[in-house]
Amino acid sequence: MIKNKIFENHSWPLSDTEFENCIFKSSSFNQADLSGFEFKDCTFHSCDLSMVKIEATVLYGVAFENCKLIGTDFSKVSRFLFSVSFKKSILDYCLFHKGNLKKTTFDHCSLRETIFAETDLTEAQFHQSDLTDATFERCNLISADFRTAQNFTIDTSQNRVKNARFAYPGVLGLLRHLGIVLEDDF
Numbered sequence: 001m002i003k004n005k006i007f008e009n010h011s012w013p014l015s016d017t018e019f020e021n022c023i024f025k026s027s028s029f030n031q032a033d034l035s036g037f038e039f040k041d042c043t044f045h046s047c048d049l050s051m052v053k054i055e056a057t058v059l060y061g062v063a064f065e066n067c068k069l070i071g072t073d074f075s076k077v078s079r080f081l082f083s084v085s086f087k088k089s090i091l092d093y094c095l096f097h098k099g100n101l102k103k104t105t106f107d108h109c110s111l112r113e114t115i116f117a118e119t120d121l122t123e124a125q126f127h128q129s130d131l132t133d134a135t136f137e138r139c140n141l142i143s144a145d146f147r148t149a150q151n152f153t154i155d156t157s158q159n160r161v162k163n164a165r166f167a168y169p170g171v172l173g174l175l176r177h178l179g180i181v182l183e184d185d186f
Contacts, residue, residue: 071093
């Protein structure tokens with residue numbers, strides 16, 4: 001196990017599979033296979049993890065800042081102790097299926113065409129995040145915060161939204177699936 005180390009401008013492959021309290025800066029893991037790895041209390045800053053394979057990977061207390069995670073399938077990570085946060089990251093075309101994302105923060109992120117299916121997003125925060133064409137299917141969105149999120153569409157008949165927070169004009173995303181046309185001028 002590697003502890004308390006900073007990896008800068010590093011690229012795949014890594015020499016070990018267990019990391020604790022490590023920082024990865026400006027590193028490339030594009031299409032890397034990190035299956036079975038363990039990352040505990042680690043930070044990825046300005047890294048490219050697009051299309052990374054993370055089957056049975058432990059992500060506990062992991063922060064992604066200014067990272068690209070395009071096309072990453074988070075449904076295959078280890079569910080044991082899974083906790084992550086995302087800031088100023090690109091998560092376009094990602095998949096979150098049957099995951100526990102309670103209290104997860106998506107701060108200034110791009111989540112275009114990302115799929116959230118049967119995912120627990122209780123108290124999740126989508127601050128200033130772009131959810132263009134993102135899909136929410138049978139998700140728990142209780143007390144989630146969408147007040148500053150943009151371009152989302154949520155079908156309230158398929159998702160639990162009790163106490164979720166919305167603000168105008170974003171709240172109109174609750175009506176898009178109905179095919180209603182809203183006009184400012186008439």
